[in-house]
Amino acid sequence: MTDNTPFHSTPFDSTPFHSTVEEHAARIALLLSPVLARRAAESVALDDALGRVTASDVVSPVDLPLFRNSQMDGFAVATADLTEGVELEISQDIPARPIAPPPLSPGTAARIMTGAVVPEGADAVVPVEDTSVSGTRVIIDRVRRAGEFVRERGSDVLAGQLLLPAGVRLGSRHLAALAAAGLTSVEVLTPVRVGIITTGSELVLPGAHPEPGQVFDSNATALAAAVRSVGAVVSARTHVADDVAAMTAALRGMDADVIVTSGGISMGDYEVVRETLEPLGARVGHVAMQPGGPQATAMFDGTPVICFPGNPVSTQVSFEVFLAPLLRQAAALPPARRETRALSTTTTSPAGKRQFLRGRATGDRAVDLVSGASSHLVAGLAAATVLVVVPEDVTVLHEGDDVETWAL
Numbered sequence: 001m002t003d004n005t006p007f008h009s010t011p012f013d014s015t016p017f018h019s020t021v022e023e024h025a026a027r028i029a030l031l032l033s034p035v036l037a038r039r040a041a042e043s044v045a046l047d048d049a050l051g052r053v054t055a056s057d058v059v060s061p062v063d064l065p066l067f068r069n070s071q072m073d074g075f076a077v078a079t080a081d082l083t084e085g086v087e088l089e090i091s092q093d094i095p096a097r098p099i100a101p102p103p104l105s106p107g108t109a110a111r112i113m114t115g116a117v118v119p120e121g122a123d124a125v126v127p128v129e130d131t132s133v134s135g136t137r138v139i140i141d142r143v144r145r146a147g148e149f150v151r152e153r154g155s156d157v158l159a160g161q162l163l164l165p166a167g168v169r170l171g172s173r174h175l176a177a178l179a180a181a182g183l184t185s186v187e188v189l190t191p192v193r194v195g196i197i198t199t200g201s202e203l204v205l206p207g208a209h210p211e212p213g214q215v216f217d218s219n220a221t222a223l224a225a226a227v228r229s230v231g232a233v234v235s236a237r238t239h240v241a242d243d244v245a246a247m248t249a250a251l252r253g254m255d256a257d258v259i260v261t262s263g264g265i266s267m268g269d270y271e272v273v274r275e276t277l278e279p280l281g282a283r284v285g286h287v288a289m290q291p292g293g294p295q296a297t298a299m300f301d302g303t304p305v306i307c308f309p310g311n312p313v314s315t316q317v318s319f320e321v322f323l324a325p326l327l328r329q330a331a332a333l334p335p336a337r338r339e340t341r342a343l344s345t346t347t348t349s350p351a352g353k354r355q356f357l358r359g360r361a362t363g364d365r366a367v368d369l370v371s372g373a374s375s376h377l378v379a380g381l382a383a384a385t386v387l388v389v390v391p392e393d394v395t396v397l398h399e400g401d402d403v404e405t406w407a408l
Helices: 021-037 172-180 219-229 244-252 272-280 312-330 378-383
Strands: 017-019 041-045 074-077 087-094 108-112 124-127 131-134 137-140 162-164 185-189 193-199 233-240 258-262 283-287 294-300 303-308 338-343 354-361 366-369 386-390 402-407
Touching: 017 021, 021 283, 021 294, 021 303, 021 312, 074 087, 074 137, 108 137, 162 172, 193 219, 193 244, 219 233, 219 258, 219 312, 233 244, 244 272, 258 312, 272 283, 272 294, 272 303, 294 312, 303 312, 312 354, 312 378, 338 386, 354 378, 354 402, 366 386
Parallel strands: 017 283, 087 108, 193 233, 193 258, 258 303, 338 366
Antiparallel strands: 041 185, 074 108, 074 124, 087 137, 131 137, 283 294, 294 303, 338 402, 354 366, 354 386, 386 402
């Protein structure tokens, strides 16, 4: 979206909701699926391709290896000339250089370096440590089989064969294969562009001097880092006060595939996200979870808007539960690790809500709770390594009980 795009809402079911975690996750997945499916492809240099996702299959333009070469420092021989303890004349030296050695003379051996071209007439390489050299002659300790320590041309991949499939997140090993095939660029998908809007007249930037009633805006930093950690990019980021006109302008100015907001969706007054988007068809309601109960979704000029509550722990947990899995999948990242661990202490949980407690995994398959359940305890979340998931129908957990944990 740009500032000169005419403002309009997309038809959208605005019925208030009371949802389970799974129902709201499915709602967000459905909203984002067209965005994630229509990402464009672009060609980037290999040096810029780390962490990007291949847009299509990549076939090798060449055979790999490019030529028949030696796997070892040793002697290239014809196995037909070998008997136990045979002694052969050393007919030539072949360094690992761009040369075409002459064919191997019958009854001789060629001293050869790792990676050097194996001469015609030789069908094996004897490692130097399995030989004895005396002057211009070499003794081969035993009979060798054809093909031993010889890398045949195309034995890794042939020209025209698949080198990398579509949908691969490129690591150093993938880039090495592309470079080995002589490629200098690769077609990759454009990353998902996420716009971030934090809301609230009480927020000030870190580094400012807060007046009474003001708090530092941690959500902007947390959401931006979370977006990048799952392979997406932050295309725009801003903060707005409790003003509908300012919120509308901020939404119009987002050049993004998906917009994430924090705050402003509760049922009280001065809820700027709800007041801006609900008249346009946004769905605002409550999910049976703690923290993160208030949630909303909307469309603004064709762009999905995912609205999280403003308390900082609620914002971060909501991102992990609802948005991170979709962005991870789009970036070809594996899902966050989930494990069953034994709780180290007794705790309670409200009936009818899925609780995401903060815990620290220990090496003995246990998990310690490190914080209370309140959604403002940012230091407690920072001390955690996992979320401890307590199902809706569980109100008491005892020491030693198994719990599901999600890695942070």
